[in-house]
Amino acid sequence: MSSGRQQVTGNVNSFNSWAHYNNIVNISTGQDAERHQIIQWLSPLEPQQRHEGVRTDRLDSVGNWVLETNEFGKWCDTEDGCAEPVLFCYGNPGVGKTYLR
Amino acid sequence: MIDSLCDQAAGKDIAVVGLYCDFLAQQEQSATSMLGAILKQLVNRGEIPGHTRVAFQKAKREFGGRGLRLSEMVEVLKKAIVSLHRIFVCIDALDELAPKYRLEFLESLQEIVQVSSNMRVLLTGRPHIGEEVMEYFNKAVRIPISPTQGDIKSYLEMRLKRDTTPKAMDPQLRADIMRVIPEKISEM
Numbered sequence: 693m694s695s696g697r698q699q700v701t702g703n704v705n706s707f708n709s710w711a712h713y714n715n716i717v718n719i720s721t722g723q724d725a726e727r728h729q730i731i732q733w734l735s736p737l738e739p740q741q742r743h744e745g746v747r748t749d750r751l752d753s754v755g756n757w758v759l760e761t762n763e764f765g766k767w768c769d770t771e772d773g774c775a776e777p778v779l780f781c782y783g784n785p786g787v788g789k790t791y792l793r
Numbered sequence: 794m795i796d797s798l799c800d801q802a803a804g805k806d807i808a809v810v811g812l813y814c815d816f817l818a819q820q821e822q823s824a825t826s827m828l829g830a831i832l833k834q835l836v837n838r839g840e841i842p843g844h845t846r847v848a849f850q851k852a853k854r855e856f857g858g859r860g861l862r863l864s865e866m867v868e869v870l871k872k873a874i875v876s877l878h879r880i881f882v883c884i885d886a887l888d889e890l891a892p893k894y895r896l897e898f899l900e901s902l903q904e905i906v907q908v909s910s911n912m913r914v915l916l917t918g919r920p921h922i923g924e925e926v927m928e929y930f931n932k933a934v935r936i937p938i939s940p941t942q943g944d945i946k947s948y949l950e951m952r953l954k955r956d957t958t959p960k961a962m963d964p965q966l967r968a969d970i971m972r973v974i975p976e977k978i979s980e981m
Binding site: 723726727729730731733734735736737738739740742743746747754755757758759761763764766767768775776777778779780781782783784785787789790 | 795796797798801810811812813815818821822825826827828829830832833834836837841845846849852858860861885886906912913914915916917918919920922923926930932933934935936937938939940941944947948
């Protein structure tokens with residue numbers, strides 16, 4: 693009797709864990725599909741692709757002086773609550789604004 | 794810039810997103826699709842923000858997934874940003890956005906920045922749009938970008954190394970290139 697019950701409980705447990713496992717799989721694939729749909733829906737633009745191109749063509753040593761300016765440092769300092777939130781780097785075409793590292 | 798910020802943000806709860814404006818894509822680069830591209834990178838990064846999901850499900854029911862209007866996009870983006878610790882948004886070549894969209898975009902960005910103390914924005918562009926930027930962000934910090942002599946020389950060396958017709962090069966020509974071009978550029 694007692695061993696029969698144990699067996700039943702064992703089965704129920706294994707069923708539960710199987711169902712649980714299955715749910716996780718469903719949720720995660722469902723979520724990825726939804727994420728993909730949302731991403732498509734939000735915007736047709738693909739800035740990551742352009743970024744890869746810039747990264748490949750960039751010469752890492754060029755323009756590093758900008759990263760060392762006080763203006764950039766202050767803007768970047770995430771703990772500084774008083775820092776002005778907007779930084780505008782300007783220059784003529786071809787000076788390398790896109791390629792700052 | 795994006796990569797430097799990413800290096801800095803690595804392992805911390807800081808989002809770094811980037812946008813590139815392009816003359817050739819002016820039609821599709823509206824204020825709404827630009828803001829959408831910011832949100833898209835946040836969705837890609839981790840958990841789908843709750844309000845974004847709700848807006849998506851609502852849109853899907855209403856008209857087979859119609860896109861958000863600009864005002865709706867601004868609201869959804871604000872809510873997604875609030876839940877972040879920090880966010881850096883880098884926008885390259887603002888002058889390449891169509892003028893109509895550019896003003897809408899700057900206005901929307903201003904609205905978002907005003908309520909998001911955890912947000913930093915980097916804009917790059919040609920000098921003539923400086924006035925426009927200052928209209929929306931009158932305290933924006935400005936940095937003029939021009940290559941240093943060292944930058945120009947490194948760039949020339951790289952280009953010469955990748956020369957597709959190296960036979961046409963001789964030491965004298967190389968020396969002239971390395972001397973004359975940096976001089977001319979600094980006169981510009």
